[in-house]
Amino acid sequence: MKQINEKCIINHLPGDLVERVFFGLPVSTLLTCVGVCKHWHNIIRDPQFVALHLQCxxxxxxxxxxxxxxxxxxxxxxxxxxxxxxxxxxxxxxxxxxxxxxxxxxxxxxxxxxxxxxxxxxxxxxxxxxxxxxxxxxxxxxxxxxxxxxxxxxxxxxxxxxxxxxxxxxxxxxxxxxxxxxxxxxxxxxxxxxxxxxxxxxxxxxxxxxxxxxxxxxxxxxxxxxxxxxxxxxxxxxxxxxxxxxxxxxxxxxxxxxxxxxxxxxxxxxxxxxxxxxxxxxxxxxxxxxxxxxxxxxxxxxxxxxxxxxxxxxxxxxxxxxxxxxxxxxxxxxxxxxxxxxxxxxxxxxxxxxxxxxxxxxxxxxxxxxxxxxxxxxxxxxxxxxxxxxxxxxxxELNKWEAWERGLSENEKLCSVIHQVELNGIVCRLHSN
Structure with missing residues (x-):
């Protein structure tokens, strides 16, 4: 019952008061608030609010x-x-x-x-x-x-x-x-x-x-x-x-x-x-x-x-x-x-x-x-x-250091294969001569 009453109180707060509170919150908190209710979502996603929050x-x-x-x-x-x-x-x-x-x-x-x-x-x-x-x-x-x-x-x-x-x-x-x-x-x-x-x-x-x-x-x-x-x-x-x-x-x-x-x-x-x-x-x-x-x-x-x-x-x-x-x-x-x-x-x-x-x-x-x-x-x-x-x-989306090293590892493997192919070609030419 207490949670229901608190929810009702929040929903009945004046819109300008809610906005004033939101202006002082960081973006990370506001992104969480977006999903609380449709009213808050509309406030936070409003272009005018976004512009004013940016100024602060x-x-x-x-x-x-x-x-x-x-x-x-x-x-x-x-x-x-x-x-x-x-x-x-x-x-x-x-x-x-x-x-x-x-x-x-x-x-x-x-x-x-x-x-x-x-x-x-x-x-x-x-x-x-x-x-x-x-x-x-x-x-x-x-x-x-x-x-x-x-x-x-x-x-x-x-x-x-x-x-x-x-x-x-x-x-x-x-x-x-x-x-x-x-x-x-x-x-x-x-x-x-x-x-x-x-x-x-x-x-x-x-x-x-x-x-x-x-x-x-x-x-x-x-x-x-x-x-x-x-x-x-x-x-x-x-x-x-x-x-x-x-x-x-x-x-x-x-x-x-x-x-x-x-x-x-x-x-x-x-x-x-x-x-x-x-x-x-x-x-x-x-x-x-x-x-x-x-x-x-x-x-x-x-x-x-x-x-x-x-x-x-x-x-x-x-x-x-x-x-x-x-x-x-x-x-x-x-x-x-x-x-x-x-x-x-x-x-x-x-x-x-x-x-x-x-x-x-x-x-x-x-x-x-x-x-x-x-x-x-x-x-x-x-x-x-x-x-x-x-x-x-x-x-x-993953650890960027792991991603970087993974890409380098793939390049190194490719270079190694190319080098081995070239080396085998040289050996074959030497044997044929």
């Missing part, structure tokens, strides 16, 4: 470690969430398969590049996944860094973009340039080709990165007549239009340092240029002063210097390396550290760096993304013709 959701730093070969051994892709207390979360990221490469994070959705004919959009918290056909299948030289994932706040549309290098019949024609950006809107039937105003540098896209802010995509391109010989290109994903933004006035470089490196990053929702000179002896090592310039006004192309940091870290994570007033940086080969932003001008004291984790044996290409856990649904897009069911085994 705490953000995390998502560290992504791409798969690779280290000391002769293959390691799968993996990811770690850094929580609000600046400690590695015990929460695993099962939607990232062992061979996936992360190319974007937006409203709790991850954009993942696979080496098959599909790319994947996955909800970090719910585990829901959507597999989409790539714009060009079997494109040689294609890479996850040529894809980007964004959201337009006005149209509420999610867009995937792909920088298509000059190619003929799927083979690179000019691997350094591109003339077309391919765009796909979630729910549409196919990709759309948008021609750029002129041939642009694909190498700059790879080296400097791509960021999405307020419905626009930004990246650096070469401009030999401009300050620092670079400019920012923007692409409005709603209007499908391009614009070029000049960089701030260049400062004189030191002769005893190497060339200057430029990166584009998102800091607190603003487009920022991060630049420093490199070591003469190692182009990957930053030296001198790290300048961070923020774009204050796109129309007027007005910049302001946000930070000037002496003794910068060796490696700047991207596309988000500033989280909650702290810098996330890779120190040495295997350590992820954080350092408090102490003001506009300061020196980094290595003794005050806070070590967050050791990610050995992985070494290079560590990424840092801003991420939230959300209720954004993907099933509303599943009927588009471009959506496909992957034929390959899904790595996150």
């Amino acid at each position: 959701a705490p953000s995390y730093a998502l560290l992504f470690f791409p798969s690779g070969l280290v000391s002769g051994k293959h390691y799968p892709s993996d990811a770690v969430l850094i929580d609000e207390a600046w400690s590695p979360s015990t929460y695993i990221v099962p939607v990232i398969g062992p061979g996936d490469f992360l190319f974007g994070s937006c409203n709790g959705l991850l954009g993942l590049y696979t080496k098959t004919s599909t790319i994947k959009i996955a909800n970090l918290a719910t585990g829901e996944c959507l597999h989409l056909g790539k714009p060009v299948k079997n494109l040689k030289g294609d890479n996850f860094c040529f894809y980007s994932f964004g959201f337009h706040p006005v149209t509420k549309e999610y867009k995937i973009t792909h920088f298509l290098g000059d190619c003929i019949n799927g083979r690179p024609h000019n691997k350094d340039r591109f003339n077309i950006i391919q765009v796909y809107t979630l729910g549409d039937e196919k990709w759309k080709d948008i021609r750029t105003p002129e041939a642009l540098s694909l190498i700059s896209v790879r080296n400097s990165g791509v960021v999405n802010v307020d419905g626009k995509m930004y990246w650096l391109t070469e401009d030999m007549s401009a300050s620092w010989q670079h400019a920012v290109m923007s692409f409005d994903i709603r209007e499908e239009s391009f614009a070029m933004i000049q960089l701030p006035a260049a400062r004189e470089d030191h002769d005893y340092y190497g060339s200057r490196k430029f990166l584009i990053r998102d800091i607190d929702g603003k487009i920022c240029i991060v630049t420093a000179q490199t070591s003469r002896y190692d182009a990957r090592t930053l030296v001198g002063e790290l300048q961070i310039w923020a774009l204050d006004n796109m129309v007027e192309q007005r910049w302001s210097q946000k930070y000037n940091i002496k003794y910068p870290p060796d490696y700047i994570l991207g596309p988000r390396f500033v989280h909650r007033d702290r810098i996330l940086t890779q120190r040495g080969r295997n350590n992820v550290c954080s350092y408090e932003l102490l003001g506009e001008n300061f020196e980094i004291d290595s003794s005050k760096m806070v070590k967050l984790l050791d990610f050995s044996p992985c070494r290079h290409n560590l990424q840092s993304h801003n991420c939230v856990k959300s209720l954004v649904r993907l099933d509303v897009y599943k009927n588009a013709k471009i959506v496909c069911r992957p034929k390959q085994w899904e790595g996150w």
